[in-house]
Amino acid sequence: MSDSAVQGMLYGSLAAGAVGMWLATSPRTGALRVLGSFLASAGLIAAVAMFSGPGGDVTNKILFWMFAASALLSGVLMVTSREPVYAALWFALATLGTCGLFMMQAAPFLAAATIIVYAGAIIVTFLFVIMLAQQQGRSFYDYRARTPIMSIVASWLMLAALLWNFQVWQKSAPAPETGPALTAEAAANPFSQPSELNKVDSLRALGLSLFGDYLYAVEIAGTLLLVAGIGAIAIAPRRAEGTI
């Protein structure tokens, strides 16, 4: 197959996914919504199938497709679900699927940290809010998506740009022999000074890399979070000041 044909099929399946998402989120009849969900999943899976699959033995392949499919499917269901609580739960499942993929890439700390932060803390707060707002029944604005076309076009463009970037990157930089290696562009980043040892496979190496190679980035992110935390405390209502 020629290069342009592959490109066409890739973006074609992405477009099918986008149309499916639109059908699934817009207020139509039930049959169309189901059809849209299937179309969206099929389009996304077809787009993913364009890329070379996972290496390794059968177990590895089965696990990869299991995690990838569950992450994608729960992502679609999260967007299309009409019940806010179910949407939050599908988001949790999508996070867990992604974490499974992290685990398979020998990044257990990333997986555990993502579970703690996203599935553990953030979604619980979501559920908290949802439960306070939704004790009985659903309101009208839960039934329909707001500006579905705009969001679908925006996300379609982002996904296409990401995939295009991947292709360019794959061509320019051949797959590294051992562990993830940094490309030349990443090395030119002023905030990162990659060491000779680019292999990040254990917690110790990860810590050394984070607090050695990327110290400035980590510190800037930490300061940003601290400022945000202080801001959140400052704008929170207080009984003593009569703002509650």
Added chain:
Amino acid sequence: MPDGRMDKIFEYIPENLLITLVAIVAAVGAMLGVISYLILLERKLSAWMQDRRGPNRVGPMGIFQPFADGAKFLLKEDVIPANADKVLFLAAPGIGLLTTMLAFAVVPYGPVGVEGVPWFLRFIIAPGVDIGIVFIFAVTSLAVYGVILGGWASNNKYSALGSLRASAQVISYEIPLGMSVLGIALLGSTLDIEKILTQQATGGFWNWYFWTQPLACLIFFTSAMAEANRLPFDLSECEQELVGGFHTEYSAMKFALFFLGEYTHVITTSFLTVILFFGGWHFPWIATPESTYTGAWIVMLLVLLTKVFMVIVLIMLLRWTIPRFRFDQLMNLSWKALIPLSLANMLAVMTVLQFGWDRWLLGPISIGLFVIAGVISVGFKRAEIRHRPSAVELSHHLVT
């Protein structure tokens, strides 16, 4: 079956898979059996502390009570409220049990890395997990889903209030729980639970982390009790205010699943307390790395299990010793006491390690921090009481 077929099947089963299956069956089977008798023990202990007799009808001294309880759980009518969200109502107890059981996968429940253990016994389901402690925190942070969803799906105001309390409580106490262990991670420069266990066991009695990290031990134990929703922190299910909290609408086996999840959490917590702070299978003269006689591993296993049993009994005794907290007291304890204390403890460990001081300093530092915290909190309370308006002033204020 023709000859050789069985051999071929065994060829496809790697040795590791067999060992893992043995570990899982041993852990889960023992856990379920032990939990049913722990419940009996808890009822007996409660009765003893309240000067009652406790369950004594089924079998001599009531020792067959767990079987009667099990039969009751299975045979009772299974009620699902009419307006409940059925899918989530059914899923919630399962999620609760699954997550707490999953956390046990990286906890060593016997002597690991010891000579003489038969090849098919491994005493840990998932060995060599580099991020052991973080994995446990990640998985147990999902346990709150069971409580939240159970409370929400029941469509009952008491259940909803209970689950709201539970989510606030669990999120608050996760922070001191994680930070109290960071000191040990720094001292042992690893997060792998097996390695922490081996470090203490081979280091001798005075290398138990309890001696260098007593404050962290207290914070860890307190936060873990709060995470497991045990008294004095069981505000999500307190009977006087919320009927049964998040499990008000649950009956029969689904209630039993919630209960199993809670007890599994207690057992995991007890194992972690022993492994992180009290030397694991090590005990002076009885079980040391030098004891290499045949069957030494059985003694080590028994030492570990005895320690764990003592922690569980302590948790049960605390239940009838300390009264339940009020909810704002619970939040204050976490945010104003435990989190600053665990931060200070971590800072002390970092300072000692950075400047290469003697790590025995950490014991006195911990005690000093605890005393300072006590002085501050008592001083604040005194000042508040001194400035509290008297009833006469208040009534005057109300009249004018």
